[in-house]
Amino acid sequence: MSGAPEANGASPLAEDPKSDPQYIRFKCLPPGGPLNRWSSALTRGHDFPGAQAMLYAAGVPNQDLMKNAPHVGIATVWWEGNPVFLELGKIVKRTVEKQKMLAWQYNAVGVSDGITMGHQGMRFSLQTRDLIADSIETVTCAQHHDANISIPGCDKNMPGVIMAAVRHNRPFIMIYGGTIKKGYSSLLERDVNISTCYEAAGALTYNRLHAKTNPGAEGRTPSDVLSDLERHSCPGSGACGGMYTANTMATAIEAMGFTLPGSSSYPAESPEKARECERVAETIKTTMEKDIRPRDLLTRESLENALVVTMILGGSTNGVLHFLAMANSAEVPLSLEDIDRVSNKTPFLADLAPSGKYMMEDLYKIGGTPAVLKMLIAAGLINGNIPTVTGRTLAENVADWPSLPPDQKIIRPLSDPIKETGHIRVLRGNFAPGGAVAKITGKEGLSFTGKARVFNKEHGLDEALSRGEIPRDENLVLIVRYEGPRGGPGMPEQLRASAAIMGAGLRNIALVTDGRYSGASHGFIVGHVTPEAARGGPIALVKDGDTIVIDAVANRIDITNVTDQELEERRKAWKPPVPTVRRGVLAKYARLVGDASHGAVTDQWNEDED
Numbered sequence: 001m002s003g004a005p006e007a008n009g010a011s012p013l014a015e016d017p018k019s020d021p022q023y024i025r026f027k028c029l030p031p032g033g034p035l036n037r038w039s040s041a042l043t044r045g046h047d048f049p050g051a052q053a054m055l056y057a058a059g060v061p062n063q064d065l066m067k068n069a070p071h072v073g074i075a076t077v078w079w080e081g082n083p084v085f086l087e088l089g090k091i092v093k094r095t096v097e098k099q100k101m102l103a104w105q106y107n108a109v110g111v112s113d114g115i116t117m118g119h120q121g122m123r124f125s126l127q128t129r130d131l132i133a134d135s136i137e138t139v140t141c142a143q144h145h146d147a148n149i150s151i152p153g154c155d156k157n158m159p160g161v162i163m164a165a166v167r168h169n170r171p172f173i174m175i176y177g178g179t180i181k182k183g184y185s186s187l188l189e190r191d192v193n194i195s196t197c198y199e200a201a202g203a204l205t206y207n208r209l210h211a212k213t214n215p216g217a218e219g220r221t222p223s224d225v226l227s228d229l230e231r232h233s234c235p236g237s238g239a240c241g242g243m244y245t246a247n248t249m250a251t252a253i254e255a256m257g258f259t260l261p262g263s264s265s266y267p268a269e270s271p272e273k274a275r276e277c278e279r280v281a282e283t284i285k286t287t288m289e290k291d292i293r294p295r296d297l298l299t300r301e302s303l304e305n306a307l308v309v310t311m312i313l314g315g316s317t318n319g320v321l322h323f324l325a326m327a328n329s330a331e332v333p334l335s336l337e338d339i340d341r342v343s344n345k346t347p348f349l350a351d352l353a354p355s356g357k358y359m360m361e362d363l364y365k366i367g368g369t370p371a372v373l374k375m376l377i378a379a380g381l382i383n384g385n386i387p388t389v390t391g392r393t394l395a396e397n398v399a400d401w402p403s404l405p406p407d408q409k410i411i412r413p414l415s416d417p418i419k420e421t422g423h424i425r426v427l428r429g430n431f432a433p434g435g436a437v438a439k440i441t442g443k444e445g446l447s448f449t450g451k452a453r454v455f456n457k458e459h460g461l462d463e464a465l466s467r468g469e470i471p472r473d474e475n476l477v478l479i480v481r482y483e484g485p486r487g488g489p490g491m492p493e494q495l496r497a498s499a500a501i502m503g504a505g506l507r508n509i510a511l512v513t514d515g516r517y518s519g520a521s522h523g524f525i526v527g528h529v530t531p532e533a534a535r536g537g538p539i540a541l542v543k544d545g546d547t548i549v550i551d552a553v554a555n556r557i558d559i560t561n562v563t564d565q566e567l568e569e570r571r572k573a574w575k576p577p578v579p580t581v582r583r584g585v586l587a588k589y590a591r592l593v594g595d596a597s598h599g600a601v602t603d604q605w606n607e608d609e610d
Helices: 047-056 064-066 084-097 120-124 127-142 157-168 194-205 224-230 245-255 272-289 301-315 318-330 338-347 358-364 368-380 394-398 456-466 496-502 564-573 584-592
Strands: 071-075 102-108 146-149 173-175 183-185 190-192 423-428 437-438 449-453 476-480 507-511 525-530 547-551 555-557
Touching: 047 064, 071 084, 071 157, 084 102, 084 146, 084 272, 102 456, 102 547, 120 584, 127 146, 127 318, 127 584, 146 157, 146 194, 146 272, 157 245, 157 564, 173 190, 173 272, 194 224, 194 496, 194 507, 224 476, 245 301, 301 318, 301 338, 301 368, 301 496, 318 338, 338 423, 338 496, 358 368, 358 456, 368 394, 449 555, 456 476, 476 496, 476 547, 476 555, 496 507, 507 547
Parallel strands: 071 102, 071 146, 146 173, 449 476, 476 507, 507 525
Antiparallel strands: 183 190, 423 437, 437 525, 449 547, 547 555
């Protein structure tokens, strides 16, 4: 075993792990060679008879496949709350085996943001991005898989599988688990979705739903309305249906070349999604034959595509965190300044929820993501020459797809955008010297000035809203702090509060936090404030009544009534809070995680290391 050649990754551990081919880095194996270039380290000859005995026990049928067939891992980010993903994985497994390859299905554990929203469970959400990446990297490398097909669905799942892919850097394809179909409320006589539930709760708090939402609901109690929404908002499997974080990341990753065309817009329960799973085995074989690696695809050019598509479609602010994290894993430089630059040059065109009318299911019906990409390539807004998993360029992938119908209403023409620049704005100022990320579509205005009202945790604001304590007659900047990556811990999303504010019609409110927002959040919202409160950032020093000015044109957020001297005095008096979580995964996460302006990653890449 000690004399195995380096190209097969089977040499003994060296004193310097980075010099040893067993240390998994993207340069560990040369390109080209047989399709089983990694698994052959275990299956050639009799170097590892115990491994081969276990593989026979696990289902390898004969010696020919043992010695010659490549091993393909199929990672579903599955639990019974996402039932369709396991079934899609089974389809992929069957088709991979038809290609005379060995298919190994396993799952990475994710959580449902829809179920965890608004309570302590949400603190576990963002850290699952690392959990998913770690688990897929672990299985791929430990089991010497030659390729990986990952099937993610909810928000953090997609960046998680991409982070794993660029770590192991073996042939890889992502299949998006698909979007959920729209729900319908016969009581309200309109389409509904999960965000409707949260906004309705806010409306009912202020006793407005019956009068404003639908006269047909007259005579019904608030409990009747919410029961109807709970029963009908999510009619089947799939990720939340607007241009929320899941669909933001799926469309962006398709624009980066990591999926088959159409993957991001096929509904989860559609025949097209099943057919995509049937086609993927042939494509993963192509990636192996042509030695197409994830680091060939995740480049500055493909990230630029992803950012442009996110701005065009009105995607989630969570995308900022995830693009930074994926770039970090691939050791590709990307900063908030890059995101700001792309936003400044890219129009906002899509009338998609949460700020608009339509859902991903509607976009699918007019040609889906490929039709949008085709339009953007023709307009010169994205690079159609980037490579993709199919072995063809992005432009070649969409060339035969239909164009957007001329009478469609979802994607505005470039000559008549909703907003001439992107809706995602990177703000700086004495409130957020390390940066903050705002979601400003223009519908809520481009600037806001108000008096601060401070809450040290999200539940404090939720309770104030539920008691109807937020007035309508005064401009307020509601500040939720100690909810950042370290302070949360876990940087929880705050859809419950933002949706309640929108549902209640509180247009006099801006919401600011060192935490995150759901992709379903809209309104005048600012998140990712850096440095976060738990690290002693200015957000920790703000007091009730301070004046906060947010300017999405000058890209600034400032405390304007407090001198630098007074802020320094407040800083000296500030004491770090005692951590509320001292053991377990969240405590470990809080110790490792970096700031939001660098993607909230736990393995920050530093150019000086190289």
